Amino acid sequence: MQQIIDLIQTYSLLRMLIAFLVLIGIVFLNAIVMGYLERKIAARIQRRWGPMEIGVQGWLQMILDGVKMLAKQLIVPRDADRFLFRLAPLLCFTPVVMIFAALPFSKALYGINLHIGLIYIIAMASINVFAILIAGWSSNNKYSMFGAMRSVAQNIAYEIPILLSLLSVVLTTASFDLQKIVEAQSGWLWFAVYPNLFVAFVIYLIAGCAETNRAPFDLPEAESELTAGFHTEYSGFGFGLFAVAEYGNLFIMASIASIMFLGGWNGPFGLASGPLMGAFWFLSKVFVLMLVMIWVRWTYPRVRFDQLMNLAWKYLIPFSLVNLLITAFLVKMI
Amino acid sequence: MNATYQFIAEALFITFILLTLSGAWLAVKARILMHSVLGLAVCLLGVAGLYFYLGSMFLTMMQILIYMGAVCIVLVFGIMVGYTPRESAERNIMSRNMVLGIAASGVAAVLLFTVAIGRTVWSKAAESTGDFSIEWIGKSLLLNYCLAFELISVVLLVAIVGSIILARGGREEEV
Incomplete structure (x- = not known):
């Protein structure tokens, strides 16, 4: 009990409330910006224009889409499990906001600083799978079921290389505290510079791409086979929340990559990283990584399911295990 | 001001207890297998909350990561592979079994109370200090x-x- 009281006293109630409102705003803003960027870049890659009608270059399109989703009815299928069907989008969205609270945007700009921040983020991210499962099962629809089952198989397989690759960074810094991990990379020595951690970085990017269910690993929502996968039956803002949570998860994936491997809020060339400049560097790294993910998504075709499983179990997990051993050896030697 | 914090902490404690108990009740009582597993997940979440209340953040996160993120997901996956449609979800407790069950659990409860619970000296749960x-x-x-x-x-x-x-x-x- 004393710990809870201490926690509330350190971060006063008003600050918590403001932080949560701001973070929810950031999650939605991120979805709007990323949705627009994704549509524009996809269009550019496929030699077409993308949204052009509303606003200059169609920049208001996503906001109007949001308004449209808010105005639409949330249809619950007759044979669906009503309570779980409505619960699933919220369960998908809430952990995203909770994870955003633990991300260090800069040295002074964060929701909460935990000494086990990394474990907290991974634990909350595991609830996302649960939401997808509940959505798929409660829809009472074979496409949703198959989407959910694929998603779980994929998430179980790819969580292991993610954890192993992050663990090599934790071994190097001997801390789960995200702020300490960022501070350990001040100056030019970002962790992606070291060869063994660079391997971990690449493994993390591939596995993270699969963990966020994005192409070329978007089998849970493969349009050509499963209509829309686990969110086939969702309409209106139920679907909207899934979309927002998906972009939120993408942001989290990219920001963990930039915190653990690319120096977080440290500027390049040892440039100044005050509260605002730090946030600028952090966000620019995150957005570069997210743009790379979009680029990959619209460039490569979807893999087959057996290829997906083989990639995780036969290549990524052994590689990351060996890499972890090498890292442990190096940390002990140096 | 300190009383407010005290109240929030106590309210959280009661919420966690309610989560644990209602989750356990749902896990035993639900007629659809999927609801049982979800009840179990809620129950384990409540237990994680109790760890948080006792000041062990690490144990809380491990509880969520391992029990909710791994064990329950594997259970749900097993249920989905052996999927039973909603119609065939039936009561698995027959009236004869119910009588036997009540008798057996009654005997067990009496024994447990006389042997274990009655003699235990209840001490306050150890907070992490x-x-x-x-x-x-x-x-x-x-x-x-x-x-x-x-x-x-x-x-x-x-x-x-x-x-x-x-x-x-x-x-x-x-x-």
Whole structure:
């Protein structure tokens, strides 16, 4: 009990409330910006224009889409499990906001600083799978079921290389505290510079791409086979929340990559990283990584399911295990 | 101001207790297997909350990560593979079984109360005081309690080997 009281006293109630409102705003803003960027870049890659009608270059399109989703009815299928069907989008969205609270945007700009921040983020991210499962099962629809089952198989397989690759960074810094991990990379020595951690970085990017269910690993929502996968039956803002949570998860994936491997809020060339400049560097790294993910998504075709499983179990997990051993050896030697 | 914080902490405690109890009730009572597993997940979440209340953040996160993120998901996956439509979800407690069940649990409850609960001296749950950092946990697991730690991994190994044998046996019978 004393710990809870201490926690509330350190971060006063008003600050918590403001932080949560701001973070929810950031999650939605991120979805709007990323949705627009994704549509524009996809269009550019496929030699077409993308949204052009509303606003200059169609920049208001996503906001109007949001308004449209808010105005639409949330249809619950007759044979669906009503309570779980409505619960699933919220369960998908809430952990995203909770994870955003633990991300260090800069040295002074964060929701909460935990000494086990990394474990907290991974634990909350595991609830996302649960939401997808509940959505798929409660829809009472074979496409949703198959989407959910694929998603779980994929998430179980790819969580292991993610954890192993992050663990090599934790071994190097001997801390789960995200702020300490960022501070350990001040100056030019970002962790992606070291060869063994660079391997971990690449493994993390591939596995993270699969963990966020994005192409070329978007089998849970493969349009050509499963209509829309686990969110086939969702309409209106139920679907909207899934979309927002998906972009939120993408942001989290990219920001963990930039915190653990690319120096977080440290500027390049040892440039100044005050509260605002730090946030600028952090966000620019995150957005570069997210743009790379979009680029990959619209460039490569979807893999087959057996290829997906083989990639995780036969290549990524052994590689990351060996890499972890090498890292442990190096940390002990140096 | 301090009273407000006290109240929030107490309210959280009661919420966690309610989550645990209602989750456990749902896990036992639900007629659809999926609801049982979700009840179990809620129950485990409540237990994680109790760890948080007692001041062990690390244990809270591990509880969520392992029990909700791994064990419950694997259970749900098993249910989905052996999917039963909603219509065939039936009451598995017959009236005769119910009488027997009540009798058995009554005897067990009386025995438990006279032997264990009645004689226990109830002391306040240990709040984490002092140094219970991850380093401390790691050192005590790998130095003081190393044997127990390694034996648990042997149990896991046996479980894995056993499941492989079971799966292989099933496949050979089909051929």
